[in-house]
Every structure is written in structure tokens, then in C-alpha cells.
Amino acid sequence: MTQWKKSIYTGHVSDGVAEVADGRYPLVENRVQAEIMCHVRAMNRPVSRSEITEVLGVSRSKISLEVGRLIGAGLLAGDGLAKSEGGRRSSLLRIPRSAGLIAAVDLGATSTDVALSTLGGELLIHRGEPGDVKDGPQRVLGRVKELLSELLAEQGADARDVVAIGVGVPGPVEHASGVLRSPPIMPGWDGFPIRAAFADGYEAPVFVDNDVNVMALGEHRDGVGKGEDNVLFVKIGTGIGGGIIADGHLQRGSQGCAGDIGHICADPEGPVCSCGNRGCLEAMAAAPAIAAKAERCAKEGLSPILQGVFEERGVLTARDVGEAASRGDYHALQIIKESGRLVGQVLATLVSTLNPSIIVVGGGVANIGHSLLAEIRGAVYRRSLPLATRNLPIVPSELDQIAGVTGASVLAAEGVLQTS
Numbered sequence: 001m002t003q004w005k006k007s008i009y010t011g012h013v014s015d016g017v018a019e020v021a022d023g024r025y026p027l028v029e030n031r032v033q034a035e036i037m038c039h040v041r042a043m044n045r046p047v048s049r050s051e052i053t054e055v056l057g058v059s060r061s062k063i064s065l066e067v068g069r070l071i072g073a074g075l076l077a078g079d080g081l082a083k084s085e086g087g088r089r090s091s092l093l094r095i096p097r098s099a100g101l102i103a104a105v106d107l108g109a110t111s112t113d114v115a116l117s118t119l120g121g122e123l124l125i126h127r128g129e130p131g132d133v134k135d136g137p138q139r140v141l142g143r144v145k146e147l148l149s150e151l152l153a154e155q156g157a158d159a160r161d162v163v164a165i166g167v168g169v170p171g172p173v174e175h176a177s178g179v180l181r182s183p184p185i186m187p188g189w190d191g192f193p194i195r196a197a198f199a200d201g202y203e204a205p206v207f208v209d210n211d212v213n214v215m216a217l218g219e220h221r222d223g224v225g226k227g228e229d230n231v232l233f234v235k236i237g238t239g240i241g242g243g244i245i246a247d248g249h250l251q252r253g254s255q256g257c258a259g260d261i262g263h264i265c266a267d268p269e270g271p272v273c274s275c276g277n278r279g280c281l282e283a284m285a286a287a288p289a290i291a292a293k294a295e296r297c298a299k300e301g302l303s304p305i306l307q308g309v310f311e312e313r314g315v316l317t318a319r320d321v322g323e324a325a326s327r328g329d330y331h332a333l334q335i336i337k338e339s340g341r342l343v344g345q346v347l348a349t350l351v352s353t354l355n356p357s358i359i360v361v362g363g364g365v366a367n368i369g370h371s372l373l374a375e376i377r378g379a380v381y382r383r384s385l386p387l388a389t390r391n392l393p394i395v396p397s398e399l400d401q402i403a404g405v406t407g408a409s410v411l412a413a414e415g416v417l418q419t420s
């Protein structure tokens with residue numbers, strides 16, 4: 001906790017604006033200011049004062065007072081006048097780039113993505129590279145900080161311009177503390193204070209959540225889930241996870257574990273999972289399971305294509321299975337279909353529980369071939385109530401590689417604009 005306090009935000013954007021309250025670091029002074037900023041961010045375009053007054057249902061004089069304060073603090077700026085609607089033309093407002101930058105980090109099991117965006121929500125620059133979370137927090141976060149420094153320099157900015165940092169990690173995060181708890185695929189990260197790791201170099205507050213939750217936030221803000229209030233996002237990669245947006249808000253549950261569908265039991269007699277249980281969805285349908293099944297096929301001589309790749313490289317990946325399937329390999333196609341069927345079975349249960357309006361499928365395995373999505377759709381439609389699936393699109397992610405950093409910047413911006 002003492003280490004954590006080091007990252008207390010000191011309010012360099014405008015003195016007096018950022019107060020430290022109950023361990024939070026809002027840029028804004030009160031709820032009305034927070035709502036104004038969140039509305040302008042959500043609209044992603046210049047917004048008139050009269051629109052803000054109408055949407056927030058607060059008096060014109062109160063809006064005028066708080067907008068004036070936000071402009072004084074550099075968080076809002078004028079952007080000309082709105083079109084005339086008969087009366088006096090209302091002035092337009094936007095969040096200027098000088099209001100600050102958001103640093104977004106998306107750690108996958110085997111990838112590191114970092115990005116900078118404006119507080120207003122514009123993605124400025126993104127960089128991704130292979131990485132391995134098994135290298136441990138010191139090495140991985142050290143590399144993240146190097147990449148962030150490079151991106152800031154390329155934008156002509158420095159660490160003092162960063163007003164918030166959002167981090168997505170591939171493991172269960174205790175929401176209140178932002179700390180990973182017993183992450184199955186992240187040795188060395190259990191209880192590691194990620195927030196404190198940014199304290200040398202950054203004064204900005206750090207917000208941490210699991211990678212699937214941040215991807216769900218990204219799809220909801222800028223992807224195929226935009227404008228939908230009830231989104232179920234599913235990531236299929238090295239692991240499998242779900243992110244739930246209900247009534248427009250990310251659902252974390254009481255400890256932050258909501259949507260952790262990878263460890264729902266798909267077969268009590270199935271293989272042992274990294275969590276120690278048997279037959280988890282993740283152990284049976286994620287990338288390592290797909291690769292393991294393909295290797296068995298290759299060794300048994302069932303698939304000449306997989307056998308050829310295996311003999312050449314000594315290892316097979318889920319991507320190899322996708323390529324073999326696209327070349328007409330029967331066994332590769334069956335492996336993909338089995339994953340789709342298992343994921344779809346679990347999603348059908350969630351559809352009955354949550355009644356989403358759209359299911360978005362992302363992660364590295366999502367691009368393995370059309371048959372995966374087709375099997376998921378088939379299983380969900382077969383096993384759910386017809387009413388729940390009547391208007392339920394099940395679609396691939398649009399943001400793909402940038403879903404995580406887009407969502408991490410949403411997480412950070414919403415966090416820093418929140419009043420306690």
C-alpha cells in the first residue's frame with residue numbers, strides 16, 4: 001500500500017484541479033464536471049453547451065459555470081459555434097490534445113502492445129511486438145516503459161503529459177487493488193504491484209484490469225459493439241475469457257472475476273487445465289489445445305499437411321491448423337470445429353443468463369477460419385431460447401489487434417475522470 005501511494009497524481013495539468021480523494025485521482029472536481037467530460041468523450045465530436053445541458057438535465061447556469069472551470073483547467077476548449085437553430089448559436093466544445101495523453105498497455109500471453117491516445121479518445125500511435133508474460137513483471141514492464149518512452153518522444157511529448165495509464169493483463173485482477181491474483185499463465189506476477197511499477201517516471205494514476213475486460217471496453221467504444229448496451233465479448237487465444245457489458249457498463253462482479261469463462265467445465269473427464277481442474281473450456285478449446293490435437297494427428301499420420309509442417313518444424317501452432325483447414329485438410333477442420341462447438345456450448349449458457357444483443361469474438365484464434373465462428377453460431381443458436389437468439393449477431397472483432405489498447409485507454413480515461 002505504501003508503494004502504491006507513490007503513484008499519487010499531483011495535478012500538473014492545472015493546479016488545484018486534481019485532488020487526491022480516497023486513493024483516486026480525478027482530473028475533475030465534481031460529478032457534473034465528470035459527466036460533462038464523459039459525454040464529450042463519448043460523442044467523439046465537438047458538442048454544444050445546449051446539448052450538454054439537455055443530456056445531463058442540469059441547469060444552464062450550472063453547466064455554464066462548470067464548463068468555464070473545465071476550460072480554465074485546460075480540459076475543454078472552444079471549437080466554434082453550432083449551427084443556428086433559430087435562437088442564439090451555442091458554442092461548441094471539445095477536449096483539446098493539450099488536456100493530456102493516455103498511455104495504454106495491452107499485455108497478452110505472447111504479445112505486448114502499447115499506445116498513446118488523447119484524453120478525448122483519439123488513438124495517436126500504437127506499437128505491438130511479441131512478448132512473453134512468463135518473463136516476469138520486471139522484464140515485461142521494463143520493456144513496456146521503454147516502448148512508452150519511444151512513443152512519447154515520437155509524439156514530441158514526455159511522461160509529464162500522461163494523465164492516466166491503463167493496463168490490460170492476461171489474468172484475474174482484483175479490481176479494488178489492481179493486483180493480479182493467482183494468474184494461471186503468469187508465473188511471478190501473483191500480487192505484483194503493477195501500479196507502483198510505473199511510479200518511477202510517471203505521476204499519472206494507473207488502472208489495471210484483465211485483458212478481456214479491456215478488449216470488451218474497446219469493442220464497445222470503437223468497434224462492432226459501438227452503440228450496443230449489452231455486449232458479450234469473447235477472446236479465444238492462448239486462454240479463453242469473456243467480457244460482459246450490460247446496460248452500457250462493464251460488469252466485473254464482486255471481485256473482478258465476472259466473465260472468466262475459460263475455466264467453466266466443458267467436460268468433467270477432459271484434460272487437466274493450468275488452473276488444476278479437469279476439462280475447463282480453455283484446456284479443451286484454446287490455442288494450446290488446438291496445437292496439441294494437431295500434433296497428435298501429425299504423429300498418427302492422419303493429416304499429411306500437418307505431418308509435413310510438424311516434421312519440418314518440430315512443433316505446430318493453432319495458425320498451422322487454420323492454414324491446413326483452408327487447404328482442405330479434413331482433420332484440421334474437425335479440430336477447429338470442435339473448438340467452436342465447445343465455445344458455443346458455454347456461450348449458450350451465457351446467452352440464457354445475460355441475453356446480450358451482440359456477441360463479439362476476438363483473440364488470435366478467432367481468425368483461424370470461418371468454420372470456427374460458424375460452429376460457435378450453430379451451437380449457440382441450437383442451445384439457447386429462440387427469443388434470446390432471434391436478433392443476436394455473433395461476429396468477429398473489428399478492432400482485432402488494437403481492441404486491447406483502445407479499451408485500456410477507455411479504462412484509464414474513465415478512471416481518471418471519475419469522482420469518488
Ligand SMILES: [Zn+2]
Pocket residue numbers: 262263273274275276277280282283
Ligand atoms: Zn481451468
